[in-house]
Amino acid sequence: MDRNEVVTRVTKVVSEVLNVPEANIKEEHSFTNDLGAESIQSVELVAGFEEEFDIEMEEDKALKVQTVGDAVEFISGYLS
Amino acid sequence: MSLNEQFIERAKAKPRRIVLPEADDQRMVEAAARLADEGIAIPILVGDPAISAPAGVEVVSPASDERAAAYAALYAQQRGVKEGIAKRLVKKPLMFGAMMVSAGDADGMVAGVANPTAQVISAAGLGVGYAKGVSQASSYFVMVVPGDPDRVLVFADCAVVVDPNAQELAEIAVITARNARKLLDVEPKVAMLSFSTHGSASHEHVDKVRKATELARAMAPDLAIDGDLQVDAAIVESVARKKCPESPLAGQANVLVFPDLNAGNMGYKLVQRLAKAAAIGPVMQGFSRPVNDLSRGASVDDIVAVSAIAALQCE
Known part of the structure; x- marks a missing residue:
């Protein structure tokens, strides 16, 4: 899967879970500081990514991911 | 027991x-x-x-x-x-x-x-x-201060919410009072703690506590609550008579609500270590x-x- 497709699908999940329009989501955005996520929503984002990409991520590490771009990199590690 | x-x-x-x-x-x-x-x-x-x-x-x-x-x-x-x-x-x-x-x-x-x-x-x-009217998790400690008889107080929040705003502090006060009533079977008397008693000092930190007290009164009109209060005005009857004779708590507060986690965490540890109090908690709430x-x-x-x-x- 090329990086652009990962970015597109990560953006879609973030938009759905955090209820933010896709156009307002940028790679450098922090889920909590820029996109209004409550910290407790991290587990929903992780489950959303797992569902979208049909992967199982290591939860402790996945919950530490803070930005959209870092999520793209983290998820890409499971797709290669 | x-x-x-x-x-x-x-x-x-x-x-x-x-x-x-x-x-x-x-x-x-x-x-x-x-x-x-x-x-x-x-x-x-x-x-x-x-x-x-x-x-x-x-x-x-x-x-x-x-x-x-x-x-x-x-x-x-x-x-x-x-x-x-x-x-x-x-x-x-x-x-x-x-x-x-x-x-x-x-x-x-x-x-x-x-x-x-x-x-x-x-x-x-x-x-x-979350409970109705509550926006986040917080916590409380039950403090048992040895004496004859032991004195039992509830402290909040000493473990979870770092820097609550006035609304959040009001929520902590109301929910802690509710839990104190259920757990200890006592009528809660809630002191909103500060370094000021009824405006004796002016600072935005005092304003936050006063605002939180008003908001808590609006959320729970029957609750015995007062603030801003210094610790001695909250828990020592003779001091309350001098500093705030009009306080409905009359120096008998049994629920102490700290303005932020700095104060709360230090406060419970001081009482635990210096007064040899048993600290039960933190108990999550909200x-x-x-x-x-x-x-x-x-x-x-x-x-x-x-x-x-x-x-x-x-x-």
Whole structure:
């Protein structure tokens, strides 16, 4: 899967879970500081990514991911 | 009889269904056995069905339990997320336990020996949800100051909310008072602490406490609450007569609400260390039904006592 497709699908999940329009989501955005996520929503984002990409991520590490771009990199590690 | 022993005895009067979602931990299994044996609660272990369950203890497995689909649907509805996401989440024992509580299949949950506090708060906030009018989790300590008789006070928040704004501080005050009433069977007298008594000092930190006091009064008009108050004006009758003779608490506050976590955490540790007080907690609060967190190092006795506290916090 090329990086652009990962970015597109990560953006879609973030938009759905955090209820933010896709156009307002940028790679450098922090889920909590820029996109209004409550910290407790991290587990929903992780489950959303797992569902979208049909992967199982290591939860402790996945919950530490803070930005959209870092999520793209983290998820890409499971797709290669 | 220690306060924890009293909690356990009182819980026996009306045993509640308490979910313990960390069945893989032997301490949880032993605690469940004691809760059931002694009739303190009706424990439900969540985890691997292969564990050897103690007599009289139900063990449920999220992977095979037929309620999982209904819990996923309930979660998706509560949170407005896709059912696929909800299905993945309720497979996790912590979230499955939270959904048992949300669905009314259990009265409360006790967890934390195998999960970090943040994860317990997350499962509770998402799965069980917050109490009406409350926007986040907070915590309280029951402080037993030795004397003749012992003096029992409730301190909040000394462990969770770092820098509450006026609204959040008001919520902490109201919910702590509610829990003090349930747990200690006393009428709460709530002091909103500050370095100022009734405006004796001017600062934005004092303004926050005064505003929080007003908001708490609006949320709970029947509650005996006052602020801003210094600690001595809150808990020493002779000082209250001098500094704030009009205070409805008259120096008899039994619930102390600290303005932020700096003050709260230092305050409880000072009383614990210098006055040799027993500190029971932190007990989590703010959820629509009780979810209590344990430290990773909790003993079987700790789990039993915290389960009894959860039972007493039920409506």
